[in-house]
Amino acid sequence: MSAKGVLKGYLLPGLPHILLCPEKNQNWMQVRKAFDRVREEIQTSGADILIIYSTYWPSILGHQIQADPSPEWVHVDEQFHDLGSIPYKFKMDATFAEVLKQKSTERGLHARTINYQGFPIDTGSVVALKLLNPNNKIPAVIVSSNIYSDRAETIVFGKAMADAIEETGKKAVILVISSLSNRLFTKEFNYAEDKIHSLKDQEWNDKFLELLSEGRLEDCSQLSRQFHREARIKKVTNFKPFWWLAAVMGQSNAYSGEVYAYAPLLGTGAAVAGLTPGVEKASDLEYDEENVEKYSGDRHVLDISTSIPKPTQDMPEMGPEYE
Amino acid sequence: MGQIIAGCLAPHPPHLVYAENPPQNEAKAECGWEVLRWGYEKMRKHLKALKYDVLIVHSPHWRTQIGTHFLGVEHLKSKSVDPIFPHLFRYNYDLKVDVKLAESIHDEAKKLDLEVKMMRNPDFRVDYGTIVSCHMTNPDWDVPIVSISSNGAAQYFSFDVMQAQMFKLGEATRKAIEASGKRAVLLASHSLSHRHFVLEADPPEDMSKEHITHHGQYLWDMKMIELMKKGKSKEMIEILADFDEQTISEANGGGLSWMMSAMGFPTYPAEVYAYGTVIGTGNAIVEWNHLEKGVE
Ligand SMILES: [Fe+2]
Numbered sequence: 001m002s003a004k005g006v007l008k009g010y011l012l013p014g015l016p017h018i019l020l021c022p023e024k025n026q027n028w029m030q031v032r033k034a035f036d037r038v039r040e041e042i043q044t045s046g047a048d049i050l051i052i053y054s055t056y057w058p059s060i061l062g063h064q065i066q067a068d069p070s071p072e073w074v075h076v077d078e079q080f081h082d083l084g085s086i087p088y089k090f091k092m093d094a095t096f097a098e099v100l101k102q103k104s105t106e107r108g109l110h111a112r113t114i115n116y117q118g119f120p121i122d123t124g125s126v127v128a129l130k131l132l133n134p135n136n137k138i139p140a141v142i143v144s145s146n147i148y149s150d151r152a153e154t155i156v157f158g159k160a161m162a163d164a165i166e167e168t169g170k171k172a173v174i175l176v177i178s179s180l181s182n183r184l185f186t187k188e189f190n191y192a193e194d195k196i197h198s199l200k201d202q203e204w205n206d207k208f209l210e211l212l213s214e215g216r217l218e219d220c221s222q223l224s225r226q227f228h229r230e231a232r233i234k235k236v237t238n239f240k241p242f243w244w245l246a247a248v249m250g251q252s253n254a255y256s257g258e259v260y261a262y263a264p265l266l267g268t269g270a271a272v273a274g275l276t277p278g279v280e281k282a283s284d285l286e287y288d289e290e291n292v293e294k295y296s297g298d299r300h301v302l303d304i305s306t307s308i309p310k311p312t313q314d315m316p317e318m319g320p321e322y323e
Numbered sequence: 324m325g326q327i328i329a330g331c332l333a334p335h336p337p338h339l340v341y342a343e344n345p346p347q348n349e350a351k352a353e354c355g356w357e358v359l360r361w362g363y364e365k366m367r368k369h370l371k372a373l374k375y376d377v378l379i380v381h382s383p384h385w386r387t388q389i390g391t392h393f394l395g396v397e398h399l400k401s402k403s404v405d406p407i408f409p410h411l412f413r414y415n416y417d418l419k420v421d422v423k424l425a426e427s428i429h430d431e432a433k434k435l436d437l438e439v440k441m442m443r444n445p446d447f448r449v450d451y452g453t454i455v456s457c458h459m460t461n462p463d464w465d466v467p468i469v470s471i472s473s474n475g476a477a478q479y480f481s482f483d484v485m486q487a488q489m490f491k492l493g494e495a496t497r498k499a500i501e502a503s504g505k506r507a508v509l510l511a512s513h514s515l516s517h518r519h520f521v522l523e524a525d526p527p528e529d530m531s532k533e534h535i536t537h538h539g540q541y542l543w544d545m546k547m548i549e550l551m552k553k554g555k556s557k558e559m560i561e562i563l564a565d566f567d568e569q570t571i572s573e574a575n576g577g578g579l580s581w582m583m584s585a586m587g588f589p590t591y592p593a594e595v596y597a598y599g600t601v602i603g604t605g606n607a608i609v610e611w612n613h614l615e616k617g618v619e
Contacts, residue, residue, distance in 0.1 A: 060407050060519050076447045079387045085446040110522055116409045118402040148521050184388045187438050235478050
């Protein structure tokens with residue numbers, strides 16, 4: 001079941017090159033163009049909140065929620081400081097942040113809102129908000145990625161977010177900011193010659209891109225531990241963004257998925273992908289299932305002579321020649 | 324000829340600055356973590372008497388995967404807000420950087436084939452590890468600093484790869500200091516064991532709630548301190564990878580490995596000013612004093 005109120009979920013990369021110097025590599029430019037497309041979609045979606053889960057914002061004391069209504073700063077990335085400064089002023093939905101804190105607490109989590117002038121909003125969130133919501137038309141909320149929380153806690157945090165969306169009646173667009181493979185080159189190199197760091201990383205990225213293009217979000221979630229072992233530097237305990245996103249969006253494969261762009265970004269896998277609930281390209285149904293919520297009897301899928309129920313995406317539309 | 328006169332393990336929990344209530348910090352505390360703060364106080368006085376020209380700090384909270392970076396702007400002024408403990412640390416800093424010395428370490432490191440870069444962006448925000456260690460060592464800020472990033476090689480490759488790089492960086496640091504004619508104090512800005520509590524006392528300075536996360540971490544911390552006190556810095560560095568794995572330590576940023584290498588792996592006993600826990604992590608304030616031990 002898709003979560004109520006979620007219009008769309010996106011996976012986005014978070015390195016500042018997409019904002020500050022996409023022209024330095026033609027593939028980066030494709031990623032930048034994909035951001036532009038996502039911006040169009042979001043701005044015309046009717047969303048009244050942008051929800052960001054950023055893997056670039058680690059926390060230790062539970063889950064942190066950005067609640068400064070109007071954060072303003074001149075941001076400089078700690079590593080890519082030579083690319084330039086990023087002045088920003090954003091609009092946050094502080095009321096929603098409080099509801100989320102409440103919902104998280106009700107689900108047994110430790111969560112708190114953050115409202116301090118000068119708080120360092122992470123590069124990934126800054127890049128996303130600058131590119132996707134340049135005029136602050138839609139208020140946002142940003143949540144941290146808790147270093148110590150593993151799958152169980154991350155999924156519950158996702159469910160708390162779904163609770164908050166439902167309770168507030170908001171129409172939400174969810175942005176998850178993370179690379180796929182995250183092995184960055186450790187030496188300076190010619191940006192025009194960027195490539196995925198290793199073949200193995202590439203193959204795992206391909207697998208996730210295939211799943212995303214089919215809308216199989218829950219499968220991405222289920223494969224996250226494996227992906228972390230195979231294609232991620234162990235900077236953090238685990239690869240959590242899909243656990244969280246799947247929990248917010250309903251823990252199923254019932255989405256229409258699309259990969260807007262994918263490119264090597266300093267060796268990492270930078271993908272822009274979108275998932276739309278309710279347009280079931282991949283669905284979560286096995287071949288003999290019609291509905292995973294309610295059993296309506298044997299569908300006789302192996303007996304072609306009986307009348308055929310409404311097809312799912314996994315079965316061809318059956319014309320008269322099959323009757 | 325310039326000289327490293329001392330090197331210090333100078334941990335950076337923002338709690339220590341918070342509990343000191345300096346005018347630069349917006350958050351105000353009642354008290355807290357006195358043993359560590361008094362340890363810093365003693366070290367501070369001791370170092371001041373040595374009349375040093377520059378503090379060189381290696382911080383794990385300035386993380387740069389592409390090589391080692393150095394602050395390269397003479398004057399940096401802004402507010403540092405700790406992303407993990409923003410309720411405790413919102414510190415208005417105004418500091419001077421010894422850019423010439425930073426460049427010279429950068430150049431020496433490059434000669435040793437290390438990947439290096441100068442940070443020239445005047446809007447750059449100095450990391451809180453650098454600020455806390457420097458503030459606690461010299462709250463007057465009347466001496467310029469050199470701030471060195473950590474490159475995460477322990478996570479990217481292995482602890483051994485990180486150490487090999489830090490040994491080179493230490494060498495480069497020593498050469499540059501010698502050529503500078505300056506009297507330098509090195510700061511390795513990190514805790515020992517580093518498993519945090521995931522919940523916080525209310526108020527955070529409630530010392531009845533403060534203790535090591537678990538006894539195993541404590542035993543490891545004591546082992547490291549014992550080696551420091553016996554002057555066995557090489558042995559300490561040799562077991563650092565195991566220590567790191569067992570205690571999720573903060574030494575994986577490379578500060579201690581860099582400093583010990585720069586100081587030629589001292590064989591004399593270090594002065595341990597204090598050991599204490601902060602939100603469950605183990606922190607020691609330790610000084611190796613070349614000047615007093617007659618190391619050239
Ligand atoms: Fe730290």
